[in-house]
Amino acid sequence: MAESRISVDxxxxxxxxxxxxxxxxxxxxxxxxxxGFDWSDARKTWFHLSAAGDEVxxxxxxxxxxxxxxxxxxxVGYTEPPKKNDSGRDDDSDDDEADADRETGxxxxxxxxxxxETFPAKQSDALSLPVRLSVQxxxxxxxxxxxxxxxxxxxxxxxxxxxxxxIARAMLRGVREKPKKKQRQxxxxxxxxxxxxxxxxxxxxxxxxxxxxxxxxxxxxxPRGAWTALDAGYSPNTQKDGVAASPLLHLLAACGLEHTxxxxxxxxxxxxxxxxxxxxxxxxxxxxxxxxxxxxxKHFRFELALSGKNKIVTCxxxxxxxxxx
Numbered sequence: 001m002a003e004s005r006i007s008v009d010x011x012x013x014x015x016x017x018x019x020x021x022x023x024x025x026x027x028x029x030x031x032x033x034x035x036g037f038d039w040s041d042a043r044k045t046w047f048h049l050s051a052a053g054d055e056v057x058x059x060x061x062x063x064x065x066x067x068x069x070x071x072x073x074x075x076v077g078y079t080e081p082p083k084k085n086d087s088g089r090d091d092d093s094d095d096d097e098a099d100a101d102r103e104t105g106x107x108x109x110x111x112x113x114x115x116x117e118t119f120p121a122k123q124s125d126a127l128s129l130p131v132r133l134s135v136q137x138x139x140x141x142x143x144x145x146x147x148x149x150x151x152x153x154x155x156x157x158x159x160x161x162x163x164x165x166x167i168a169r170a171m172l173r174g175v176r177e178k179p180k181k182k183q184r185q186x187x188x189x190x191x192x193x194x195x196x197x198x199x200x201x202x203x204x205x206x207x208x209x210x211x212x213x214x215x216x217x218x219x220x221x222x223p224r225g226a227w228t229a230l231d232a233g234y235s236p237n238t239q240k241d242g243v244a245a246s247p248l249l250h251l252l253a254a255c256g257l258e259h260t261x262x263x264x265x266x267x268x269x270x271x272x273x274x275x276x277x278x279x280x281x282x283x284x285x286x287x288x289x290x291x292x293x294x295x296x297x298k299h300f301r302f303e304l305a306l307s308g309k310n311k312i313v314t315c316x317x318x319x320x321x322x323x324x325x
Contacts, residue, residue, distance in 0.1 A: 001032070003050040004058035007207055008037070010045050010274050011316050013262070013302055014221035015209050017272075018249045019047045020256030020288060026057040027281045028139050029064055033057065034278040039298070048278060062204055064135055065251060066197040070169045073130040073142060075119035081126050121147040127163045128156065133255075143168065145257040152261050157220035159309035167219055168254070171247040175216055190216050193248045204248070212244040221253040222246055226305065226312045260285035268304035268311065271319075273297050 006022075008015050019035065027033035030051035038046045051057040114132060121128070130144030146156030146164070158167060174192035179185055188195065191213045197204060203211050215225050225245025262272040273290035275297050286292055290299055302316035 001050045001052060002030075002054055002056050003048065004056055005046050005048050006058060006209075008045050008047045008209065010037070010039070010298060010300065011318070012209075012223060013270070013272060013300070013313050013316050014223065014246075014249050014253050016274060016288075016300075017221060017256045017262075018209060018246075018252035019049075020260065020284070021252030021254070022047070022049055022058060022061055022256075023281060023284060024255050024258060025061045025064065025141060025252070026051040028141055029060055030055055030057060032280075034280050035284050036278040037274045037276060037298075039274075039276070045274075050278060058208065059205060061252075062197065062208065062248075064138060065133070065172065065248070066194045067135045068133040068172060069135075070165055070172060071114055071132045071134065072163075072165045073114055073116050073119070073132050073144065075124050076115050078115070078124055120144055120149040127161075129164060131165050131168045133168075141255060143254050143258060145254065145261070148258075153264050155257055155261050155264075157304070157311040157313070158218075159311075162217055167217060168251065170216065171218065171251045190214055191247075193251060196247070209246050209249050211248065212246055215243060215245050215247060218245060218247070219250045219254050220310055220312050222249045223313050223315050226307070226314070260288050263289055268306075269301065270304060271299060271301045272316075273299050 004022075008019055010016060019037075023033050023035040026035075026049055030053050032052040033049065034051075035047065035049045038048060049057045051060075120130070125147075128147050130142055130147050132140050132142050134140040143164070146154045148154075158164075170190065170192060172192045172194055174188050174195050175190040177186035177189050180187075196211055196213060200211055212224065218225060220226070222245040225243040262270045264270050271290065273288055275284070275287040275292070275295045277296070279287055283292065287295055287297070290297065299319040300316040301319055302314050305312040305314050
């Protein structure tokens with residue numbers, strides 16, 4: 001078994017979800033993954049991850065993502081709906097992702113996707129199609145928690161004119177401007193994880209969630225890059241300012257919620273749990289929901305803020321012990 005340890009902020013829900021993403025991907029890529037948290041050091045909390053084989057699990061996951069391609073997963077017989085022109089744009093997209101979609105150049109071409117005979121959702125909404133992350137010679141990973149067709153909450157936070165494929169592609173490869181004359185592809189407007197990985201590998205291996213960059217739109221999991229009005233008194237969306245956040249966190253959080261969900265116990269009120277010690281994947285998914293009372297745990301709650309039709313993860317507060325039962 002090989003092991004990794006990274007620092008994590010338990011009060012950032014997206015970081016905890018992304019830790020689950022590390023665990024899920026390590027289990028797919030390496031097998032026999034186990035994960036858990038360690039807050040015995042009062043100054044810092046650590047996330048521990050182990051997996052079968054000799055590959056360091058965090059590095060294996062990061063290398064997989066850096067090489068991944070993104071494709072949509074569509075049901076058999078799927079037909080592409082007619083494209084809307086600019087006059088049909090959803091004004092509640094509430095960020096510049098719709099603008100970015102028109103500026104992606106070669107990186108943003110929509111893929112045809114792979115057909116699935118077991119497509120999860122009852123209906124195939126073009127903006128909510130699942131995506132598949134693939135690297136030749138390695139197992140592929142499907143990301144579909146918002147369209148799994150189950151009775152669980154979908155926890156789909158993004159809205160408006162954005163598709164999951166567009167967001168995932170932007171988080172991985174960045175967003176490019178529309179090509180200028182004599183340009184094969186446009187200039188890079190927003191960096192994605194693969195761009196940052198090529199530049200800052202040592203930082204990712206030590207503190208993967210702390211490598212930030214300006215984002216034009218996301219899955220809305222990182223409160224550090226929320227598209228809501230700031231205390232400074234203006235909205236970064238209105239001013240077309242990029243807000244710094246972690247594209248890696250958004251990707252991993254989406255992967256982490258594939259087989260589990262945080263608990264929604266009220267109107268936009270959400271609860272999740274961190275546990276002490278290593279657990280296998282199947283038990284970790286349950287522990288995340290606070291459903292293993294025999295464990296040493298910390299429970300957190302937060303409110304989903306609204307930005308247009310988008311829901312935004314905010315920073316969490318720890319619950320008192322008596323509130324956890």
